[in-house]
Amino acid sequence: xxxKNLETMLIQSKNNIELMLGExxxxxxxxxxxxxxxxxxxxxLNSMYFSLEDIWQLNMFKNVLNSISYSKPFIHSIYVYFExxxxxxxxxxxxxxxxxxxxxxxxxxxxxxxxxxIWVERRRIQPYNFTGESIDVLTIYKKIKSAYSNVDEGVxxxxxxxxxxxxxxxxxxxxxxxxxxxxxxxxxxLVSNQSDDSNTLSIVLPKKGTDNYLTKRLESKKYNLTFxxxxxxxxxxxxxxxxFKVTLVLLLxxxxxxxxxxxxxxxVNYRNIKKIIxxxxxxxxxxxxxxxxxxxxxxxxxxxxxxxRNFIERHYLTTRLQALELLALQAQINPHFLFNTxxxxxxxxxxxxxxxxxxTKMIENLSAILKYSLxxxxxxxxxxxxxxxxxxxxxxxxxxxxxKFDVFWNYxxxxxxxxxxxxxxxxxxxxxxxHGIKPSEKRCGIKIRIRRLKNDLDFLAIxxxxxGIGMSKEKLEEVQSRLSQDFDFSxxxxxxxTNERLKLIYGNDFKLKVWSKLGLGTVVKIIFPINFExxxxxx
Numbered sequence: 001x002x003x004k005n006l007e008t009m010l011i012q013s014k015n016n017i018e019l020m021l022g023e024x025x026x027x028x029x030x031x032x033x034x035x036x037x038x039x040x041x042x043x044x045l046n047s048m049y050f051s052l053e054d055i056w057q058l059n060m061f062k063n064v065l066n067s068i069s070y071s072k073p074f075i076h077s078i079y080v081y082f083e084x085x086x087x088x089x090x091x092x093x094x095x096x097x098x099x100x101x102x103x104x105x106x107x108x109x110x111x112x113x114x115x116x117x118i119w120v121e122r123r124r125i126q127p128y129n130f131t132g133e134s135i136d137v138l139t140i141y142k143k144i145k146s147a148y149s150n151v152d153e154g155v156x157x158x159x160x161x162x163x164x165x166x167x168x169x170x171x172x173x174x175x176x177x178x179x180x181x182x183x184x185x186x187x188x189x190l191v192s193n194q195s196d197d198s199n200t201l202s203i204v205l206p207k208k209g210t211d212n213y214l215t216k217r218l219e220s221k222k223y224n225l226t227f228x229x230x231x232x233x234x235x236x237x238x239x240x241x242x243x244f245k246v247t248l249v250l251l252l253x254x255x256x257x258x259x260x261x262x263x264x265x266x267x268v269n270y271r272n273i274k275k276i277i278x279x280x281x282x283x284x285x286x287x288x289x290x291x292x293x294x295x296x297x298x299x300x301x302x303x304x305x306x307x308x309r310n311f312i313e314r315h316y317l318t319t320r321l322q323a324l325e326l327l328a329l330q331a332q333i334n335p336h337f338l339f340n341t342x343x344x345x346x347x348x349x350x351x352x353x354x355x356x357x358x359x360t361k362m363i364e365n366l367s368a369i370l371k372y373s374l375x376x377x378x379x380x381x382x383x384x385x386x387x388x389x390x391x392x393x394x395x396x397x398x399x400x401x402x403x404k405f406d407v408f409w410n411y412x413x414x415x416x417x418x419x420x421x422x423x424x425x426x427x428x429x430x431x432x433x434x435h436g437i438k439p440s441e442k443r444c445g446i447k448i449r450i451r452r453l454k455n456d457l458d459f460l461a462i463x464x465x466x467x468g469i470g471m472s473k474e475k476l477e478e479v480q481s482r483l484s485q486d487f488d489f490s491x492x493x494x495x496x497x498t499n500e501r502l503k504l505i506y507g508n509d510f511k512l513k514v515w516s517k518l519g520l521g522t523v524v525k526i527i528f529p530i531n532f533e534x535x536x537x538x539x
Contacts, residue, residue, distance in 0.1 A: 082154035411450035427494025436468020
């Protein structure tokens with residue numbers, strides 16, 4: 001990056017200086033190759049006496065030169081000379097003068113001595129004044145050649161203020177120890193941005209084996225100049241060394257911070273992991289875990305909270321399962337006794353009446369329902385058997401509510417071989433009778449519709465619809481809320497019972513929805529998978 005900046009600045013300086021030196025080309029075009037102008041100047045310079053026309057033309061040439069000189073603040077003076085025996089030449093701002101009377105004669109000696117067409121040199125001009133001060137200038141010469149031979153006919157001399165050119169080398173730089181030089185064809189320093197050019201000449205022209213400076217050179221072939229940029233390598237390397245030291249210090253600080261942070265994190269992690277292991281051991285041994293406080297950024301606390309929660313849920317589920325098993329065993333005692341008693345009553349009634357009658361039919365239906373209920377609760381049955389058991393229940397209930405309702409079944413034969421859970425319909429029908437039809441004053445109906453889903457034949461849909469009194473919006477919201485909560489076994493609500501049993505058998509693969517409107521009736525819809533037993537085996 002530094003090399004690129006040095007090269008850019010060197011190119012910019014070269015372009016600026018060449019733009020100033022380029023004024024000599026314009027002067028050469030006006031006074032060097034324009035035949036009408038050169039002939040008139042030659043004639044005037046070779047004359048001892050001037051006519052009015054000569055004076056007029058001379059003033060015109062002087063005005064042209066002065067306009068160029070005054071418009072460019074870096075131009076000190078311009079000389080135009082053609083060979084003549086009188087020693088006359090034109091200068092700015094005076095006009096025509098003679099070597100006999102002019103204070104600056106050094107340029108003429110250089111003109112005679114040099115063989116180049118164009119060259120640049122640094123010199124001092126000592127005017128006629130009382131102060132004795134000289135003016136430091138940079139002079140560029142361009143010879144005027146004969147159009148027919150290579151003979152020198154004259155020269156155009158352009159004197160530029162040295163300090164103005166020096167300012168162009170003082171470009172804004174991010175490198176404080178940056179030196180720039182302009183050398184002539186002999187390696188002499190013409191211009192430099194340093195205070196003392198002589199002391200820096202050895203830097204510009206380093207001796208063999210010297211490698212303490214980074215040097216960039218750029219040639220100007222047109223003016224036989226060399227532009228040089230010099231920077232001390234000690235300065236260049238001081239920045240990377242400083243950066244390296246700062247980086248090293250920061251690295252050491254980061255290492256110390258990382259070590260301390262690692263130690264702290266490891267200590268915290270060890271403590272948290274030990275708590276987790278102790279909590280897991282407590283859960284395994286059945287001991288109650290200790291209370292753990294969780295912060296917003298404590299991921300281990302979050303893990304332990306979940307471990308404890310799982311422990312509590314497992315312990316709760318184990319206790320709940322034991323209670324359910326006890327209730328199930330206790331519940332089997334009375335039904336077996338009742339079933340045997342009903343069998344005995346059925347035989348006695350049949351013996352007394354001598355033939356089947358309404359009472360024996362009721363006993364027969366009640367016995368069938370009781371026997372159906374006492375079979376393995378975990379086993380599933382065909383939908384055909386569930387419908388048959390449900391019809392026995394409906395006939396038994398109709399004895400009491402003979403004129404209150406009718407039941408309509410709607411299903412196809414292809415669903416009868418599907419296996420479903422036991423007592424699927426009875427709680428729903430019971431719910432319709434006691435909460436919808438019994439309070440109604442009209443004769444009502446219950447419709448049970450069974451279908452495979454059209455968009456998914458692996459699911460069975462059941463609708464239980466009644467046109468009883470229905471439920472208010474508040475009551476419906478209460479029922480829906482209780483369906484989403486855990487089931488309380490002390491509640492004797494058929495809909496909640498069915499929902500809980502469906503959840504235990506089908507998990508999250510079933511849906512139970514309730515719609516109801518006061519005065520119109522209630523709809524209960526159940527959707528569950530057909531091949532759930534196969535799914536459970538895969539799980």
